[in-house]
Amino acid sequence: MSTLRDTAAVTGVGETRYTRGTEKSALRLTLEASLAAVTDAGLTPRDIDGIVAYASGAVVAEDLLTNFGSEDFRFSATAPMGGASAVAALQCAAMAVNTGVATHVLVPLGRDGYSGTRINRRVGQMRQFRVVSEFEAPVGANAPAQYYAPMARRHMELYGTTSEQFAEVALTMRRHAALNDNALMRTPITVADHHASRMIADPFRLLDCCLESDGGAAVVVSGTERAADMAQPPILLSGMGVGHPDSPSAITQRPDMTRLGLAKAAPRVFEMAGVTHDDIDVAEIYDCFTYTVICQLEDLGFCAKGEGGAFVEEGRIGLGGALPTNTHGGLLSQAHVAGLNHVVELVRQLRGDTGARQVDGADVGLVTGYGDLGDGSIAIMRRQ
Amino acid sequence: MTQRDCEAPLPVPVPTAESRPYWDGLRAHRLVLQRCAACKRPRHYPRPMCADCFSLDHEWFEASEHGLVHSWTVCHHAFHRGFKSDTPYVLLTVDLADGVRMVAPLVEPDASQLSLGLEVILDYLDVSDDVTVPRFRIHD
Numbered sequence: 001m002s003t004l005r006d007t008a009a010v011t012g013v014g015e016t017r018y019t020r021g022t023e024k025s026a027l028r029l030t031l032e033a034s035l036a037a038v039t040d041a042g043l044t045p046r047d048i049d050g051i052v053a054y055a056s057g058a059v060v061a062e063d064l065l066t067n068f069g070s071e072d073f074r075f076s077a078t079a080p081m082g083g084a085s086a087v088a089a090l091q092c093a094a095m096a097v098n099t100g101v102a103t104h105v106l107v108p109l110g111r112d113g114y115s116g117t118r119i120n121r122r123v124g125q126m127r128q129f130r131v132v133s134e135f136e137a138p139v140g141a142n143a144p145a146q147y148y149a150p151m152a153r154r155h156m157e158l159y160g161t162t163s164e165q166f167a168e169v170a171l172t173m174r175r176h177a178a179l180n181d182n183a184l185m186r187t188p189i190t191v192a193d194h195h196a197s198r199m200i201a202d203p204f205r206l207l208d209c210c211l212e213s214d215g216g217a218a219v220v221v222s223g224t225e226r227a228a229d230m231a232q233p234p235i236l237l238s239g240m241g242v243g244h245p246d247s248p249s250a251i252t253q254r255p256d257m258t259r260l261g262l263a264k265a266a267p268r269v270f271e272m273a274g275v276t277h278d279d280i281d282v283a284e285i286y287d288c289f290t291y292t293v294i295c296q297l298e299d300l301g302f303c304a305k306g307e308g309g310a311f312v313e314e315g316r317i318g319l320g321g322a323l324p325t326n327t328h329g330g331l332l333s334q335a336h337v338a339g340l341n342h343v344v345e346l347v348r349q350l351r352g353d354t355g356a357r358q359v360d361g362a363d364v365g366l367v368t369g370y371g372d373l374g375d376g377s378i379a380i381m382r383r384q
Numbered sequence: 385m386t387q388r389d390c391e392a393p394l395p396v397p398v399p400t401a402e403s404r405p406y407w408d409g410l411r412a413h414r415l416v417l418q419r420c421a422a423c424k425r426p427r428h429y430p431r432p433m434c435a436d437c438f439s440l441d442h443e444w445f446e447a448s449e450h451g452l453v454h455s456w457t458v459c460h461h462a463f464h465r466g467f468k469s470d471t472p473y474v475l476l477t478v479d480l481a482d483g484v485r486m487v488a489p490l491v492e493p494d495a496s497q498l499s500l501g502l503e504v505i506l507d508y509l510d511v512s513d514d515v516t517v518p519r520f521r522i523h524d
Contacts, residue, residue, distance in 0.1 A: 120463035124395075134403065135429045136487050137395040139517050140475055142463040149457035150477045157455070157500045199472075202458035202495065250429060252477055252485045257455065 005272050008094035009227040009234035010381065011104070012041025012220035013344040018184050018335035020114045022214040026058045030110030031067055033216030041220040042231025043104060048220070050075030050102030052089035054109045054338060056082055056126060056371075064108065075102040081242060082128065082371025083286055084261070086340040090379045091240040093221035103226065109340040110216030118212060119143055128372045131249045144288065145209060147373065149201040151257045152291035156203060158258070159306035161294065163203060165313065167194035169290035170207045170332055172318045177329025179319075179357040184213055185333040208290040210331035217340040219347065228384075235350045238364075238380045239273030241265040245374035254374070262368060262376025263299035270301070273380035277302055280380075281362045282349045283323055284342035286370040287330040293317075296368055299376070324359045339369045343379070350383045394466035396515050403430040405444045410516040413508045417447040417482060428484035448481035449506035450523070458495045476520050478504055488518040497522065 014036025016029055024032075038045055045068035051061040055078035065073055075096045079088035086109055093105035113119070120143040123129050132147065141147055155161050170189065177183035189207065197206035227234035243265030247254040270276065277300075285300075287293045294308035302323065303311040311317075317325035328334045328345040335341060346367045348354050362383075369377035399407045409416025419426040422439035426447070433440055455477040462468040474490035476498075490498075491507060503523040510516045 131429050133395075134397050134400070137464070138397045138511075138515070139488050139519070140459060140464075140467045140470065140473060141487060142395065142467070145461075146457060146459055146463065146475065150455035150475070153457060154455035154477075154500070199458070199460040201461065202472075204457075252487050253428060257477075 003272060004091070004094050004098055004237070004240060005274065006236045006238050007098040007224055008221050008237045009224050009384070010219050010237065010343070010347045011222040011227045011230045011232060011234055012037040012039070012043065013347045014038070014040055014218045015182065015341065015344055016216045018182055018213050018215035020184060020213055022112060022115050024112070024214070026110045026112050026116065027063050029112065029214065029216035030059045030064070030108045030218070033110055033218040034064065034106055034108045037106065037218035037220050040232060041104070041222070043220065046070060047104050048106045049073055050093065050096050050105035052077050052079060052092045052105060052107050054078070055080035055085050056338070057109065057111060059108070059110060064106070075105060080128065081369065081375040081377060083288060083338050084242065084369035084371035084375040084377040086338055086343055087367055087369035087377035087379050088242045090221060090237055090343065091242065094237050094240060097221060097223040103222065105221045106218060107221065107340065108216070108218040109337055111337065112214045113212040113336055114214045128249065132373070136252065145201040145204050147251055148289055148292070149204050151251060151295070152203050152289070155258045155291065155295065159309065161309035163195065164191060165294065165309035166203070166208050166290040167191045168312045169287070169293045169317070170194050172312070173287060173326050173330040173332040175318060176327050176357055177333035180328050180334060183329040183334040184211060185329070204289055204291070210288045211333070211336050213335040215335050215337055217337045217344050219340065219343055233351055234384050235347045235381050236384055238275065238382050239269040240379045241269040241272065242375070242377045248373060248375065251373050258295060258305065260295060260299050260370065260374045260376050262296055262370065262378060265376050265378050266300045269378045269380055275364055275380060279364045280323065280366050282327060282346065282359045282365040283325045284327070284346045284365070284367040285325055286339045286342065286368050287326055287332050288370060290332070292370055293325065296370065300368070300378070319357060319359065327354065327357045327359060342367045346381055350381055392465040392468065394511055395464055402432060406430055410508060410518060413516070415447045415449050415506055416444050417484065418442050419445055426482045426484050428486065451478035451480040451486070451504050451506070451520070453498055453500055453502040453504060454479045454485060455500070456490070456495060456498055474498070476504065478520060486518060488520050491519055491521040
């Protein structure tokens with residue numbers, strides 16, 4: 001049986017500066033990041049013959065092709081999984097280059113999440129939120145914080161997970177962001193700061209919630225053979241997969257609301273990559289909320305269900321810990337580019353290019369996405 | 385229940401052909417849910433197909449108004465301005481006696497007495513002449 005394992009590589013990465021406030025459109029931000037990624041790969045925009053555009057964004061592939069002056073474009077797709085889309089797109093891209101459908105596939109993502117339409121209005125326009133928009137919005141559930149908070153509350157009630165453990169995640173992301181000059185939130189915070197931040201949707205306080213920001217990120221995926229002759233050391237895509245939770249269109253109706261789609265994908269992807277949890281040197285875990293990191297650590301299999309809160313204690317997810325997590329500061333403290341910033345960071349970690357926040361001996365790492373009402377995606381990468 | 389007094393419009397449900405009997409039921413202060421016409425498995429939210437036996441035939445039945453707390457959140461920040469004057473409000477996720485769940489606010493604004501499995505009972509709030517939404521109160 002054929003496998004995608006190590007058949008494709010990330011060959012270019014790029015990001016804009018992240019801001020809160022911009023005059024630039026989402027398309028302009030997407031193009032800036034895309035140009036950076038293509039240049040990083042040693043290519044020009046016309047070398048791109050495939051694009052996996054962001055399904056929940058404003059920019060479509062045609063917008064890029066027009067600006068690239070593309071003449072022989074061959075593959076266009078979207079991976080509609082909300083915040084899990086960016087990592088899911090790596091699987092699409094790997095399939096396209098592995099089969100010869102395309103040679104260099106761009107995964108771009110730009111958004112004016114701070115300056116443009118905010119999340120509470122965006123959600124109501126998304127088809128995947130149709131069911132909750134009809135049945136839950138009229139009773140007062142109008143944004144992800146309110147949809148996800150009951151998952152966190154049930155986890156706390158069942159397993160004794162605490163707000164102090166949520167704070168540990170927030171503080172760790174902030175400490176990492178302080179080492180990243182392209183992170184928006186770099187001022188250190190304490191547990192007291194976390195607890196004093198205003199309640200948004202109990203148990204989520206402001207400092208449990210990710211940022212809204214403006215900016216773009218992009219990566220280029222190429223076949224492994226081609227990658228050997230390109231500008232950067234190739235970072236191999238060793239395992240990729242996606243998973244949907246039970247009852248994917250409504251958290252409310254899910255048999256176990258503490259179990260995400262990631263729980264289904266993770267075992268498959270570890271097997272595809274041929275690595276174990278002990279092999280993972282660095283993890284970039286989608287952190288729309290602090291709780292979401294704790295839940296995913298369980299669903300990834302780093303600890304048993306219910307033990308994620310204890311897992312994040314004692315510096316385990318910080319630089320120097322057993323599983324350095326979100327070394328760029330994550331969505332909580334770097335910026336919100338729907339997790340494509342997590343992909344960029346993992347590639348840079350595996351290249352050894354991250355300076356003060358570099359994980360020593362980072363050879364194998366994983367990145368996850370979490371989206372919509374619990375969709376999950378995961379990729380395991382390694383340096384060649 | 386009296387009509388809601390609010391300065392900002394609330395998000396209103398847009399019933400579909402598949403969901404209209406549910407909303408019509410609430411309007412009449414009855415809990416009317418969907419179930420499979422073939423295997424009788426109740427389901428919520430309304431949809432065309434039974435995920436157990438794949439029958440496309442359904443029927444409606446009057447369901448029990450009793451339920452147990454499955455989880456909750458307390459909304460301190462209104463993400464829709466229509467709910468601003470309600471904050472803080474408690475949103476319950478409830479295991480209904482018929483085996484499906486429902487999200488609705490708790491009449492009482494205080495979450496301190498909540499626990500998993502607490503018994504609640506459905507209540508109805510007429511938010512306009514056309515729309516009634518569910519809510520829960522703690523069962524005495």
